[in-house]
Amino acid sequence: MATIDMTQHTFAQTRESSEIVFVDFWAAWCGPCRMFAPTYGAAAERHPDITFAKVDTEAEQALAAAANITSIPTLMAFKDKTLVFSQPGALNATGLEEVIQAVKNLDMDKARAEAGRQRA
Numbered sequence: 001m002a003t004i005d006m007t008q009h010t011f012a013q014t015r016e017s018s019e020i021v022f023v024d025f026w027a028a029w030c031g032p033c034r035m036f037a038p039t040y041g042a043a044a045e046r047h048p049d050i051t052f053a054k055v056d057t058e059a060e061q062a063l064a065a066a067a068n069i070t071s072i073p074t075l076m077a078f079k080d081k082t083l084v085f086s087q088p089g090a091l092n093a094t095g096l097e098e099v100i101q102a103v104k105n106l107d108m109d110k111a112r113a114e115a116g117r118q119r120a
Helices: 011-017 031-046 061-066 093-105 108-119
Strands: 020-026 051-056 074-079 082-088
Touching: 011 051, 020 031, 020 093, 031 051, 031 093, 074 093, 082 093, 082 108
Parallel strands: 020 051
Antiparallel strands: 020 074, 074 082
16 A cells, blocks of 8 residues: 555544554655655555555644654654654664554553553
């Protein structure tokens, strides 16, 4: 499956309709973003069970601000509508694959319980 372009209007709907969503915040002028794009696209092809989205931070400044994006590229991952990963910087193929597998294997019941303990 190819990547999809995400906007402020489709962000919530995309997160709600997919179990796992990866989001690449990028800009055309960003060299590391352009270097990461083929790696991200290849991962999208290898994992058709995951939604891979891209947010152009120039076109979607309000969405980037709402997501607290201060550096690009920034990769975020959501599982069961919950943000489970957020990291600026371009990953290589191996690093991205490790993040994908970690998100796939993440036990959300344990993660929610741990988050509840941390808040208490």
